[in-house]
Amino acid sequence: MATRMCRPDHRRGETGLSDANSTVSCEIAVPNKEGMHARPVMRFVDAASTFNASVNVTNISGRNERVDGKSAMEMMLLEAVQGSVLRIEASGDDAQSAIEALSALVVSGFSDGFSAKTNAS
């Protein structure tokens, strides 16, 4: 079952950034059977790249490595299988919109053209 939990981080107090640069994060499980393979990664990176906000992703069920959500090569390091929980963090003026769009993409199974129950190739 996919979980979605979006919340503003309160790091701006520590970093001195303005509200416009707040960090928003979200934790969400990868729903599709094939996990986050190359095509989902490409879709995620394409979507992340449409925002000004910086986007970072951590597979908190995996090795907890934080990677750049706009780099396909780095995103391939997540090794996110079905059920892995991703923490997506966005920082910048459109961080909230980025988190909403990216979490919706993950929930959809990356618009892979297959449902979570389908054995996608």
Add this chain to the structure above:
Amino acid sequence: MKLSELIHGPSLVPELTATDRNGVLRELLQSLADQGQIPADQVETVARSAITRENQGSTGFGKGVAVPHVKHACLTKMVATIGRSSHGVDFAALDRAPVYTIVMLLSPADAPEEHLAAMERIFRYLQRENFRRFLRQSDTTEAIMDLIREADESSD
């Protein structure tokens, strides 16, 4: 997972003859078949899958590398090979640049976790600028395998 155990050394193609994407995919698959890594009568079937996959979205991730991959029911084990092109091949890569190093990964249809682990390992190495540069410069099977073994030794 060690990359040197995933890459089948005898199937490496240190200088590809093909100059176009589909030709490169077929040449690498034929090399794997010639070395008994995939059934010879499945080369065309797997090639068609690989081409379909590329048409859905290029596996040319940029920086001169492509990682074409296929999951197919006719494959019973995971295996990978590498082809090198000194002229560069148009893979419709993300950065539109030619591809000089092609890492092809074949996986059985029902092992998504193994497949993701293999992809992680491949990209872990391809991230490194030095690894990409030396790989592009390695023009023999021995040089490529030495480089991969060295990378394995310096990894976790």
